[in-house]
Amino acid sequence: MPSTGQGASAHDWWRTAAIYEVYVRSFADGNGDGVGDLAGVRARLPYLAELGIDAIWFAPWYPSPMADAGYDVADYRAIEPLFGSLAEAEKLITEAHDLGIRIIIDVVPNHGSDQQPWFARALAAPPGSAERSRYHFRPGRGPGGELPPNDWTSMFGGPAWTRTPSAEPTAGPSAGERADGAPGEWYLHLFTPGQPDFNWAHPDVRAEFASVLRFWFDRGVDGLRIDSAALLAKDPGLADLGATPTPGSSAPVGTAPASAVAPAGAAGEPDGPHPFIDRDEVHEIYQEWRRIADSYRGDRVLIGEVWLPDAQRLARYLLPDELHSVFNFDFLCCAWDAAALRGVIDTTLDAHDRVGATPTWVLSNHDVVRHVTRYGRADTAFSMTDRQIGEPSDLALGTRRARAAALLTFSLPGGVYLYQGDELGLPEVEDLPEELLQDPMWERSGHTNRGRDGCRVPLPWSGDAAPFGYGPEGSSPWLPQPAEWKNLTAEAQSGDPGSMLSLYRRALRLRRAEPGLGTAGLAWLPSPDGVLCFRRGEGPAAVTVIVNLSAEPVDLPPHGEILLSSGPVSGSLLPPDTAAWLR
Numbered sequence: 001m002p003s004t005g006q007g008a009s010a011h012d013w014w015r016t017a018a019i020y021e022v023y024v025r026s027f028a029d030g031n032g033d034g035v036g037d038l039a040g041v042r043a044r045l046p047y048l049a050e051l052g053i054d055a056i057w058f059a060p061w062y063p064s065p066m067a068d069a070g071y072d073v074a075d076y077r078a079i080e081p082l083f084g085s086l087a088e089a090e091k092l093i094t095e096a097h098d099l100g101i102r103i104i105i106d107v108v109p110n111h112g113s114d115q116q117p118w119f120a121r122a123l124a125a126p127p128g129s130a131e132r133s134r135y136h137f138r139p140g141r142g143p144g145g146e147l148p149p150n151d152w153t154s155m156f157g158g159p160a161w162t163r164t165p166s167a168e169p170t171a172g173p174s175a176g177e178r179a180d181g182a183p184g185e186w187y188l189h190l191f192t193p194g195q196p197d198f199n200w201a202h203p204d205v206r207a208e209f210a211s212v213l214r215f216w217f218d219r220g221v222d223g224l225r226i227d228s229a230a231l232l233a234k235d236p237g238l239a240d241l242g243a244t245p246t247p248g249s250s251a252p253v254g255t256a257p258a259s260a261v262a263p264a265g266a267a268g269e270p271d272g273p274h275p276f277i278d279r280d281e282v283h284e285i286y287q288e289w290r291r292i293a294d295s296y297r298g299d300r301v302l303i304g305e306v307w308l309p310d311a312q313r314l315a316r317y318l319l320p321d322e323l324h325s326v327f328n329f330d331f332l333c334c335a336w337d338a339a340a341l342r343g344v345i346d347t348t349l350d351a352h353d354r355v356g357a358t359p360t361w362v363l364s365n366h367d368v369v370r371h372v373t374r375y376g377r378a379d380t381a382f383s384m385t386d387r388q389i390g391e392p393s394d395l396a397l398g399t400r401r402a403r404a405a406a407l408l409t410f411s412l413p414g415g416v417y418l419y420q421g422d423e424l425g426l427p428e429v430e431d432l433p434e435e436l437l438q439d440p441m442w443e444r445s446g447h448t449n450r451g452r453d454g455c456r457v458p459l460p461w462s463g464d465a466a467p468f469g470y471g472p473e474g475s476s477p478w479l480p481q482p483a484e485w486k487n488l489t490a491e492a493q494s495g496d497p498g499s500m501l502s503l504y505r506r507a508l509r510l511r512r513a514e515p516g517l518g519t520a521g522l523a524w525l526p527s528p529d530g531v532l533c534f535r536r537g538e539g540p541a542a543v544t545v546i547v548n549l550s551a552e553p554v555d556l557p558p559h560g561e562i563l564l565s566s567g568p569v570s571g572s573l574l575p576p577d578t579a580a581w582l583r
């Protein structure tokens with residue numbers, strides 16, 4: 001395995017890795033059916049190698065009815081036929097490894113699909129049966145059981161419960177929805193009805209996922225991104241949420257009001273544990289997973305999608321016997337504001353330091369508004385509960401800031417995550433026709449939240465018109481690409497030294513090559529208000545990073561050379577919304 005990224009050893013590769021998220025449906029379409037696939041990814045592996053990443057994280061690639069774009073998994077040991085086959089995935093893993101790129105796959109343990117054999121058997125079995133106990137089935141409240149068992153709401157809006165039929169139920173394409181309202185038990189789904197939550201107190205569930213982990217590790221997969229990782233354990237009594245205190249800055253994916261998802265006092269705290277977020281029992285699960293990962297040479301990694309407002313609670317997932325790393329959503333959600341960013345950076349470093357874990361930094365993913373668009377708005381922060389769709393955005397400003405943000409992100413100590421299209425500077429597509437929207441958020445929010453399709457539009461690779469090389473000439477991508485993207489194709493940007501793609505390539509290369517950027521920790525240097533300035537490394541290898549988030553040009557600190565800047569630098573003045581790496 002040639003690449004380890006920066007100064008990390010092959011064993012610790014993840015500590016400094018640049019990990020690129022591939023959202024398969026929208027990356028590249030090899031067969032022309034409008035949906036991205038593994039053939040498309042395989043053809044673009046050289047592009048990813050040239051970009052300078054260390055690993056690919058694949059959003060779910062399993063067979064799925066796509067109630068939630070693949071996060072409703074029908075078979076954890078196979079590949080969605082629209083994407084390809086298991087044999088093709090195995091080839092892809094080998095080809096990526098040959099190029100020095102590691103492979104991380106998404107595992108979705110909180111919930112399955114209503115099309116999974118286990119769920120079909122549960123529906124066909126009577127209340128109280130062993131088959132139903134792998135999920136959370138309960139009788140309803142009210143005289144006829146016509147009310148949901150408790151007051152939990154789905155992350156995508158609407159109730160977290162769907163009622164099943166009482167007699168001779170059958171599992172069809174939308175068994176959960178069709179059954180709703182019929183006089184039977186209810187089942188829990190924190191997301192769509194097509195995603196029934198597993199009962200993690202059941203030994204079958206634990207054994208099944210232990211086996212799934214081994215299945216993929218045996219095939220050479222280097223790591224797992226664990227979906228909705230803080231939600232698996234539920235209060236055995238499924239207690240009502242009731243009134244909940246004010247949440248912190250992060251919330252799980254969805255449209256549910258913050259009060260419905262906020263920890264009501266984190267587990268073990270005076271208010272008692274939340275009935276489904278961040279319960280203590282969840283840690284036993286990851287301790288078991290860590291033992292499995294460590295039984296494979298010790299270089300397989302577990303990465304948690306953990307949205308928690310409290311950095312110290314988050315750090316508990318990073319103890320040496322649990323996950324290797326978690327996404328830093330506080331950094332992603334933070335406004336383009338020097339004081340706020342510095343606060344998040346300090347809190348992150350401190351919380352990770354205490355448990356000996358490596359921080360990570362991320363600006364975008366398949367769930368959030370693309371940061372070029374966010375940073376061009378009046379309010380530059382991101383909130384899952386208010387996506388600000390349609391709020392005006394100055395995309396030239398957003399792009400300038402996104403360039404500076406890339407240099408900031410890539411110069412912080414730890415690992416980084418990129419989302420496909422970040423390197424092309426793609427904006428959010430905010431004007432997709434309503435009839436094409438596929439994200440369940442749109443329907444379940446009663447058409448008040450357009451959801452996440454705008455960051456999932458297929459990538460523009462080449463040419464002057466759609467499908468921009470995403471698929472063969474004449475094919476129609478599953479979501480339409482804006483005509484303006486002809487200026488943002490990988491081809492158009494490749495030869496342009498001033499493009500976002502060129503900046504990403506240079507920054508990722510330097511990040512690997514500069515020993516100062518591979519060290520732990522950072523030292524803040526004095527700087528005016530609105531400016532972030534810090535040093536990485538010591539002595540001749542030290543790199544000084546400066547980011548000007550103020551409205552005025554600022555003096556560069558003393559330096560010998562500018563290694564890289566996100567925009568033009570005139571003399572010794574760094575313009576607003578510009579970053580530079582100095583020696």
Ligand code: GLC
Pocket residue numbers: 068071072108191227228253305366367
């Ligand atoms: C995670 C995924 C998101 C999905 C949800 C339910 O937050 O990132 O896309 O909808 O989990 O699986």
